[in-house]
Amino acid sequence: MARPTKFRRVEFFPENNYFVPWGKPKCEIEEIVLKVEELEAMRLKDIEDLNQExxxxxxQVSRQTFQxxxxxxxxxxxxxxxxxxxxxxxGGHxxxxxxxxxxxxxxxxYEINYDQDRAICPSCGSEKVMCSKKAGFCKNWCKGNNTNLNT
Structure with missing residues (x-):
């Protein structure tokens, strides 16, 4: 029995997540699904110029898994x-x-990096903020599911 797949750490989410060849109607084209972690791997290696390690x-994966x-x-x-x-x-894991x-x-x-930022609203300074679960980004890393929810 195979081990469960380990979550891959991703720091970048594209604004545009669908690309169609020029001049072809979307309804007539086959589509390839690129997982979010696959895009992150290409970004780190090909744009950030980091080595495989x-x-x-x-x-937060092994070198073989990254490859x-x-x-x-x-x-x-x-x-x-x-x-x-x-x-x-x-999609992805x-x-x-x-x-x-x-x-x-x-x-x-708004987005915060929970390791560095405080859960204070950048617009009004309120500490009455909560994790927006419907954003779908928190997975199991979010430590602030109901942070500072003082009523």
Whole structure:
């Protein structure tokens, strides 16, 4: 029986998560799903220029697991580019130390790094903030599920 998959640490979430070849209607194109951790692996290796060991450490996986993730990502991108397929970035088995918080006082939604930032609303200074679960980013890393929820 295989071990359960370990969560991969991800620090970047793209604003645009769907890409379609120019001039082709979305409804007529096959799509390749690129997992969030696969995009993160390519970002760390190809954009941040980190070596494999540094990438694996940042994602909190072994070097072999990192290599498997990036190999899968590059193959998917190559197939999409050469065969004219759409790329959808979603899903995967990842976690993050960024949490989306919502201020109960003014309604502002913002991201914090729970390791470094305090759970205080940047707009109004209120400490009445809570983790915004519907953002889907907190997974098991969020330490502030109902942080400073003083009524």
């Amino acid at each position: 540094e990438c694996a450490e940042k994602m 498997n993730i990036i190999d899968s990502a590059r193959k998917k991108i190559a197939i999409a580019l050469t065969e004219g397929k759409a790329i959808s970035i979603s 990842y976690t993050t130390k960024l949490c989306k918080f919502r201020c109960l006082q003014c309604g502002t939604t």
